[in-house]
Amino acid sequence: MTDDLRSLPLDALHAELGARFAPFAGWRMPVQYAGIVEEHRAVRERAGVFDVSHMGRIYVSGPAAAQSLRAAVTYDVASLAAGEAHYALMCDDGGGILDDLFVYRMAADRFLVVNNAANAEIGREQIGRHLVDGAELDDRQSTTVMLALQGPASAEILSGSVNGELPKRRRCAELSFGAAPLFACRTGYTGEDGFELIAEVEAGSGLLSALLDVGVTPCGLGARDTLRLEAALPLYGNDIDATTNPWEAGLGFAVSLDDGVDFAGRAALEATYALPIERKLACLQAQGRGIMRPGLPVLHGGQTVASMSSGGFSPLLGVSIGMAYLPVELTEHGTELEVDVRGKLLAASVVPRPFYRRRKTS
Numbered sequence: 129m130t131d132d133l134r135s136l137p138l139d140a141l142h143a144e145l146g147a148r149f150a151p152f153a154g155w156r157m158p159v160q161y162a163g164i165v166e167e168h169r170a171v172r173e174r175a176g177v178f179d180v181s182h183m184g185r186i187y188v189s190g191p192a193a194a195q196s197l198r199a200a201v202t203y204d205v206a207s208l209a210a211g212e213a214h215y216a217l218m219c220d221d222g223g224g225i226l227d228d229l230f231v232y233r234m235a236a237d238r239f240l241v242v243n244n245a246a247n248a249e250i251g252r253e254q255i256g257r258h259l260v261d262g263a264e265l266d267d268r269q270s271t272t273v274m275l276a277l278q279g280p281a282s283a284e285i286l287s288g289s290v291n292g293e294l295p296k297r298r299r300c301a302e303l304s305f306g307a308a309p310l311f312a313c314r315t316g317y318t319g320e321d322g323f324e325l326i327a328e329v330e331a332g333s334g335l336l337s338a339l340l341d342v343g344v345t346p347c348g349l350g351a352r353d354t355l356r357l358e359a360a361l362p363l364y365g366n367d368i369d370a371t372t373n374p375w376e377a378g379l380g381f382a383v384s385l386d387d388g389v390d391f392a393g394r395a396a397l398e399a400t401y402a403l404p405i406e407r408k409l410a411c412l413q414a415q416g417r418g419i420m421r422p423g424l425p426v427l428h429g430g431q432t433v434a435s436m437s438s439g440g441f442s443p444l445l446g447v448s449i450g451m452a453y454l455p456v457e458l459t460e461h462g463t464e465l466e467v468d469v470r471g472k473l474l475a476a477s478v479v480p481r482p483f484y485r486r487r488k489t490s
Contacts, residue, residue, distance in 0.1 A: 136181045137273055137329045138336060145346050153245035155182040158348040168354050168443045170345035171318055175279030177336065177344045178352055184229075184248030185268045185326065186241040186255060192262030193237050199258040199391050201231065201241075202374065204384035208233040213298050213313060215382050217374060218243075218254050219393030223400050224370035225377070226250055228362065232300045232313055240300075240311070242274075242324070244364045254392060273332025277339060278322030278347075278355075280487070286312070286323055289338050297321070305335050317352060319359025320486050357449060358442050360411055360482035366422055367409060367437045367451055373400050376453065377409050378481070407453045409437070411481045412465065414448040418474035425468040426452050426476075433458060436467065442483060448474075449483050 133156040136142065142149075147158035158179065160167060170176045188197050194206040203216035212233055218226040227250055229243035243251040248269060256265055277286055283294055290310055292303035300313040308331035316322040327335060340346060353363070362368045362377060374383050374397065383397060414420055420439035425432045439450025450467075458465070461480055466473040 134182070136179055138179055138181070138333055141333060141336065142179065142346075145340075147346070147348060150349070152349060153182060155245060157182060158346075160348040160350045161346045164348075164350035164354060165443045167345055167347040167351035171279045171320055171347060171351065171355055172444060173279070175277060175281045175285055175322075175344045176347035176351065177339050178276040178278070178347050179273070179336070180276050180324070181269075181272070181274045181332075182245040183269075183274055184241070184243040184245065184251050185272060185274065186243070186251055187266040187268060188239045188241065188255060188259075188263060189237055189266065190263040191237055192260045193239050196259045196263040197231065197239050197241070197255065198389055200255045201229070202383040202391060202393065202397070203231065204387045204389070205231045205233065205239065206389075207384075207387070210235050211295065211299050211301060213300050213315060215379075217379065217382050218247075218251065219374075219397065220370055221393060221396060222370075223373050223393045223396030225364075225368045225372055225374065226254065226370060228364055228368060228379070228382070230313070230315055234300065234302070234311070240326075242313075246365065258392070271328070272326050273329050273336075275325045275332060275336055275339075276316055276318075276322060277325060277344065278316045278318040278320045280321060282320075282322045285339065285342060285344060288342070289335065294323070305331050305338075308334075310335070317361055318355035319361065319482065319484055320355070354440055354443060357438055357440055357451075358444055358482065358484040360451065362409070362451075363438055372453075373397070375401060376405050376407050405456055407434075408456050408459045409451055410454045410459045411479050411483060412436075412439075412450050412452060412467070412476045413445070413479045413483070414467070415475040415477060418467075418469045418472065419448045420450040420467045420469065420474065420476065422450075426454070427466045427468060427473070428458055428463075433465075444484055454478070
């Protein structure tokens with residue numbers, strides 16, 4: 129492992145817990161503790177906690193915060209009420225996706241943007257370019273900890289550990305852990321109910337320890353990827369990037385074109401929106417033994433029609449699952465395909481998106 133990797137603030141604690149580490153987006157990250165499948169099942173059945181402090185955390189504040197941020201992202205974040213959150217994108221001038229992110233309106237004049245670790249600098253630059261007088265940017269990635277508590281029991285567990293009323297789904301609230309401020313967002317990347325929690329480093333360490341003490345399972349990037357794949361959530365760099373647009377990725381809900389506001393990539397997105405979609409991100413499920421991996425060719429009628437953008441083994445379904453951009457005419461559920469796995473053709477079929485849907489909660 130190279131010496132130029134950044135370490136999480138709680139790196140030593142993860143090492144004590146027996147984490148296996150690997151490089152990811154320039155960071156030394158825990159990949160697994162007891163094992164990916166065990167950690168995956170813990171999240172699906174009760175609760176697991178991930179240290180996602182590598183994610184970008186950009187605060188935008190001031191009377192012009194909403195105006196500035198709206199110009200940098202695709203969604204009309206100015207329409208959010210205090211305490212609301214929404215998924216959004218950052219696009220280039222050609223309408224390609226530079227990053228996907230969540231925007232939280234903490235108050236009328238305060239926002240938090242959480243974006244991907246590999247694109248943290250891109251996010252800072254794009255938001256910074258659109259700042260106007262009356263808005264300030266504060267990057268707190270290096271001064272805070274971000275933990276993701278995920279699973280059906282997460283609300284019950286968290287309510288016993290913090291002070292304040294927990295936010296509802298896709299909402300956020302300022303709580304406290306002991307005497308320390310704690311920002312809680314009821315969002316996540318696993319397909320389960322859960323919370324993403326941001327605190328100063330010392331309080332974050334205490335909170336992680338408190339969650340572990342009540343039986344929450346520590347989880348690494350391996351389980352995070354299998355969980356997000358079952359939920360068919362896109363991974364930047366695999367399923368979305370600057371060569372994809374929101375419509376073909378099924379992310380049109382993250383783009384606002386009806387508020388009349390100019391934002392980065394708007395003209396190109398309007399033009400793309402007016403055209404028919406030629407390809408679409410679809411879910412594939414293997415019909416036999418074999419693992420579909422990113423980059424593997426997808427065939428129909430003996431001809432290569434796509435390549436896997438994501439793929440792996442689903443602990444829940446017991447088979448391999450994945451996603452690929454297929455020609456629209458091949459995205460009907462039940463369409464039979466083949467995936468070339470090291471020279472052997474693995475039968476697969478198109479299935480509804482997502483592979484897994486959680487039980488509804490408040």
